[in-house]
Amino acid sequence: xxxxxxxxxxxxxxxxxxxxxxxxxxxxxxxxxxxxxxxxxxxxxxxxxxxxxxxxxxxxxxxxxxxxxxxxxxxxxxxxxxxxxxxxxxxxxxxxxxxxxxxxxxxxxxxxxxxxxxxxxxxxxxxxxxxxxxxxxxxxxxxxxxxxxxxxxxxxxxxxxxxxxxxxxxxxxxxxxxxxxxxxxxxxxxxxxxxxxxxxxxxxxxxxxxxxxxxxxxxxxxxxxxxxxxxxxxxxxxxxxxxxxxxxxxxxxxxxxxxxxxxxxxxxxxxxxxxxxxxxxxxxxxxxxxxxxxxxxxxxxxxxxxxxxxxxxxxxxxxxxxxxxxxxxxxxxxxxxxxxxxxxxxxxxxxxxxxxxxxxxxxxxxxxxxxxxxxxxxxxxxxxxxxxxxxxxxxxxxxxxxxxxxxxxxxxxxxxxxxxxxxxxxxxxxxxxxxxxxxxxxxxxxxxxxxxxxxxxxxxxxxxxxxxxxxxxxxxxxxxxxxxxxxxxxxxxxxxxxxxxxxxxxxxxxx
Amino acid sequence: xxxxxxxxxxxxxxxxxxxxxxxxxxxxxxxxxxxxxxxxxxxxxxxxxxxxxxxxxxxxxxxxxxxxxxxxxxxxxxxxxxxxxxxxxxxxxxxxxxxxxxxxxxxxxxxxxxxxxxxxxxxxxxxxxxxxxxxxxxxxxxxxxxxxxxxxxxxxxxxxxxxxxxxxxxxxxxxxxxxxxxxxxxxxxxxxxxxxxxxxxxxxxxxxxxxxxxxxxxxxxxxxxxxxxxxxxxxxxxxxxxxxxxxxxxxxxxxxxxxxxxxxxxxxxxxxxxxxxxxxxxxxxxxxxxxxxxxxxxxxxxxxxxxxxxxxxxxxxxxxxxxxxxxxxxxxxxxxxxxxxxxxxxxxxxxxxxxxxxxxxxxxxxxxxxxxxxxxxxxxxxxxxxxxxxxxxxxxxxxxxxxxxxxxxxxxxxxx
Numbered sequence: 021x022x023x024x025x026x027x028x029x030x031x032x033x034x035x036x037x038x039x040x041x042x043x044x045x046x047x048x049x050x051x052x053x054x055x056x057x058x059x060x061x062x063x064x065x066x067x068x069x070x071x072x073x074x075x076x077x078x079x080x081x082x083x084x085x086x087x088x089x090x091x092x093x094x095x096x097x098x099x100x101x102x103x104x105x106x107x108x109x110x111x112x113x114x115x116x117x118x119x120x121x122x123x124x125x126x127x128x129x130x131x132x133x134x135x136x137x138x139x140x141x142x143x144x145x146x147x148x149x150x151x152x153x154x155x156x157x158x159x160x161x162x163x164x165x166x167x168x169x170x171x172x173x174x175x176x177x178x179x180x181x182x183x184x185x186x187x188x189x190x191x192x193x194x195x196x197x198x199x200x201x202x203x204x205x206x207x208x209x210x211x212x213x214x215x216x217x218x219x220x221x222x223x224x225x226x227x228x229x230x231x232x233x234x235x236x237x238x239x240x241x242x243x244x245x246x247x248x249x250x251x252x253x254x255x256x257x258x259x260x261x262x263x264x265x266x267x268x269x270x271x272x273x274x275x276x277x278x279x280x281x282x283x284x285x286x287x288x289x290x291x292x293x294x295x296x297x298x299x300x301x302x303x304x305x306x307x308x309x310x311x312x313x314x315x316x317x318x319x320x321x322x323x324x325x326x327x328x329x330x331x332x333x334x335x336x337x338x339x340x341x342x343x344x345x346x347x348x349x350x351x352x353x354x355x356x357x358x359x360x361x362x363x364x365x366x367x368x369x370x371x372x373x374x375x376x377x378x379x380x381x382x383x384x385x386x387x388x389x390x391x392x393x394x395x396x397x398x399x400x401x402x403x404x405x406x407x408x409x410x411x412x413x414x415x416x417x418x419x420x421x422x423x424x425x426x427x428x429x430x431x432x433x434x435x436x437x438x439x440x441x442x443x444x445x446x447x448x449x450x451x452x453x454x455x456x457x458x459x460x461x462x463x464x465x466x467x468x469x470x471x472x473x474x475x476x477x478x479x480x481x482x483x484x485x486x487x488x489x490x491x492x493x494x495x496x497x498x499x500x501x502x503x504x505x506x507x508x509x510x511x512x513x514x515x516x517x518x519x520x521x522x523x524x525x526x527x528x529x530x531x
Numbered sequence: 532x533x534x535x536x537x538x539x540x541x542x543x544x545x546x547x548x549x550x551x552x553x554x555x556x557x558x559x560x561x562x563x564x565x566x567x568x569x570x571x572x573x574x575x576x577x578x579x580x581x582x583x584x585x586x587x588x589x590x591x592x593x594x595x596x597x598x599x600x601x602x603x604x605x606x607x608x609x610x611x612x613x614x615x616x617x618x619x620x621x622x623x624x625x626x627x628x629x630x631x632x633x634x635x636x637x638x639x640x641x642x643x644x645x646x647x648x649x650x651x652x653x654x655x656x657x658x659x660x661x662x663x664x665x666x667x668x669x670x671x672x673x674x675x676x677x678x679x680x681x682x683x684x685x686x687x688x689x690x691x692x693x694x695x696x697x698x699x700x701x702x703x704x705x706x707x708x709x710x711x712x713x714x715x716x717x718x719x720x721x722x723x724x725x726x727x728x729x730x731x732x733x734x735x736x737x738x739x740x741x742x743x744x745x746x747x748x749x750x751x752x753x754x755x756x757x758x759x760x761x762x763x764x765x766x767x768x769x770x771x772x773x774x775x776x777x778x779x780x781x782x783x784x785x786x787x788x789x790x791x792x793x794x795x796x797x798x799x800x801x802x803x804x805x806x807x808x809x810x811x812x813x814x815x816x817x818x819x820x821x822x823x824x825x826x827x828x829x830x831x832x833x834x835x836x837x838x839x840x841x842x843x844x845x846x847x848x849x850x851x852x853x854x855x856x857x858x859x860x861x862x863x864x865x866x867x868x869x870x871x872x873x874x875x876x877x878x879x880x881x882x883x884x885x886x887x888x889x890x891x892x893x894x895x896x897x898x899x900x901x902x903x904x905x906x907x908x909x910x911x912x913x914x915x916x917x918x919x920x921x922x923x924x925x926x927x928x929x930x931x932x933x934x935x936x937x938x939x940x941x942x943x944x945x946x947x
Contacts, residue, residue: 052611112629123631137639198587202560206835225841230637274631364772379920471905471913472931
């Protein structure tokens with residue numbers, strides 16, 4: 021009974037702890053405007069409370085953490101990527117439309133042609149309004165007090181001037197202290213102080229004001245911007261930018277993340293600049309994944325067959341063969357990258373050659389296969405070793421009695437049985453290498469790529485590395501297009517994985 | 532037990548309800564500055580020594596582990612997490628402005644006059660200035676005085692020296708790029724041989740004319756290739772191992788960056804910095820004389836510290852005293868004219884002189900553009916590989932380079 025009470029108490033403490041942490045995160049997410057994350061966390065809190073504090077479902081008590089993580093880190097990103105694939109989401113089209121309109125309005129002012137500025141003191145006028153005491157003893161030789169409503173010119177003789185000739189005191193004006201200035205920082209920078217029409221004064225810091233005029237005006241009814249100087253109109257082009265109706269190259273920045281629905285998917289098939297490199301990369305991805313699985317399985321099986329016999333030092337050999345699998349792959353890939361270097365690499369030095377491994381497309385592909393073989397064959401060695409043990413020896417004995425040679429026994433009995441057992445693993449390995457980003461990114465970066473021949477994709481780029489470069493690799497980041505390609509990759513890999521699951525008949529045990 | 536559970540459910544419900552209670556935003560009059568792993572610690576040293584640059588505001592420096600980490604953080608910044616000022620490269624300005632992350636600033640004439648028009652142009656986009664210049668990023672050529680007794684007067688002098696001494700001194704190359712890579716750093720070589728990323732007339736980019744004229748491929752053939760059309764070994768196509776080889780005395784000439792000169796001084800090398808000499812004596816290859824800048828973000832206004840942030844830019848980053856204090860630890864050539872007169876190291880002076888002799892503005896809108904399918908940053912290294920490694924015809928490859936450059940220039944000029 022005591023044990024039960026302790027267990028129950030422990031459960032309540034853990035549940036309360038989990039709810040407390042999630043509540044803190046949810047509150048933080050909400051404060052930062054991440055409403056979807058806050059709502060998900062809130063739903064999680066409710067789910068945890070109901071699941072663990074009631075008897076609604078015992079199996080759910082075991083499944084719930086996994087379900088929540090699956091939703092947060094698998095389903096969520098997939099849905100977000102799917103959503104973003106329907107948007108114009110790239111450099112210059114990051115923010116929301118409202119934020120873009122606000123920024124364009126702020127940027128839609130221009131200084132006067134002389135770049136006139138005034139040294140100012142910020143304070144209040146006699147009437148209590150925000151005011152600037154402006155001085156320019158050098159260029160325009162003006163002194164005045166400016167509020168939002170009025171400009172009052174001053175005679176320097178009536179003012180107290182400092183050693184630089186700047187007004188420090190004036191009748192009808194009281195300067196702010198530093199503390200007061202800090203408190204009104206946010207307000208002051210948005211105020212337009214009076215100057216000669218159509219110009220106004222805007223603060224640029226706490227002691228400088230610049231003469232500016234409004235250049236762009238937002239027409240909210242028509243959802244257009246108008247250039248007040250030229251009369252030019254800028255309209256929403258449906259792809260996240262306001263564009264001049266007279267000149268399509270004249271685009272107002274910033275743009276916004278605009279929904280363009282299936283446009284990216286259509287571009288994947290209809291735009292040759294997108295389609296051609298994508299097809300080339302897709303073909304190489306299939307070849308790369310296939311060759312990787314074939315070579316890794318072949319070498320792993322060969323080593324397993326060799327180690328299946330009682331040879332001297334077998335344990336030592338086994339440990340050595342596992343080493344590539346045990347070492348962090350990132351380190352191994354970087355070391356291999358150095359070894360393949362054309363001028364200083366160990367491989368060229370060893371063979372006294374000057375093969376440009378990473379500059380020649382075919383050699384770069386070979387390098388990628390070789391490194392992946394080294395990284396992956398220990399895994400297949402381990403699984404095939406286990407699978408070989410599971411094949412009854414009576415079968416090979418019976419085959420030998422029937423007059424079959426060793427080769428025949430291997431090809432007709434051992435290998436088919438191995439493939440039957442290992443085919444789900446082969447399919448899984450294919451799916452893994454289909455998305456083997458680390459290797460390609462660290463070893464070749466997707467290259468070589470002959471930019472001078474207009475190549476966009478590199479010779480060793482696979483779909484995922486190519487997508488990464490579209491999303492993050494250049495100065496023009498096209499996250500929308502990268503999301504669309506990611507969705508295609510997801511569909512392909514999910515199909516391969518489903519096929520593997522069906523083949524392994526894993527789910528049949530649940531029927 | 533039921534009562535206990537009820538209490539637990541009630542507590543859980545209360546906690547869920549607290550989700551919708553937004554915590555009050557604390558008054559925050561700090562000016563948050565983001566910088567990378569070299570500038571951040573140096574800026575921190577400066578503000579720890581003096582942090583009253585703007586009355587009522589405290590400068591807080593946040594350091595990122597690398598330049599790339601800083602760039603990623605900037606790309607992912609939001610209204611609530613973003614900084615007020617970013618210390619970064621000038622080619623972030625166009626992207627930052629397009630993405631709405633940077634805010635423009637107007638400087639007084641007195642502050643503008645502390646910098647050259649080129650430096651201010653580097654931090655401008657579509658006529659708006661987005662920050663103040665801090666220091667000049669450039670490369671310069673250094674030569675090993677144990678191998679080469681005097682400064683080379685022409686490109687041919689360097690090639691002749693290499694060919695004459697290759698076997699005797701076991702040289703692995705004649706000139707290599709230790710700093711800046713085969714696109715940014717190697718622009719000096721492209722330019723020394725007669726090409727350029729763009730054609731400038733009176734400081735403005737012109738779209739007429741060829742940035743990579745025929746004389747460039749003729750010079751490549753004459754100075755970089757042997758009679759059989761393959762590389763003569765003078766210029767490696769990659770920068771891998773260049774620094775180590777130069778420090779080991781296996782390469783007589785190297786292009787180094789102004790952020791790494793201390794490594795060479797530590798090894799006993801003299802800072803005999805100069806631009807890469809051109810084909811004709813007295814001419815030089817142009818290098819990008821870009822600036823790093825302190826840039827104002829749009830988050831400063833959202834956080835209610837825009838006026839303070841602008842004051843920090845003009846009274847700290849753009850001030851002579853601020854520049855002197857910062858460069859006394861950062862040790863790069865300052866962009867601020869008053870600080871250029873201060874007590875600088877031989878390296879700072881050397882890089883500054885090389886930049887003033889042969890610097891050209893780094894125009895991100897053109898260099899980053901991919902109207903010609905790839906940007907300058909990928910095209911130039913591809914040229915070196917094609918000609919020096921693959922043995923392709925330099926004239927044909929130079930023509931391709933020229934055509935792509937022209938497309939990028941035409942598109943980039945529209946974005947200026």
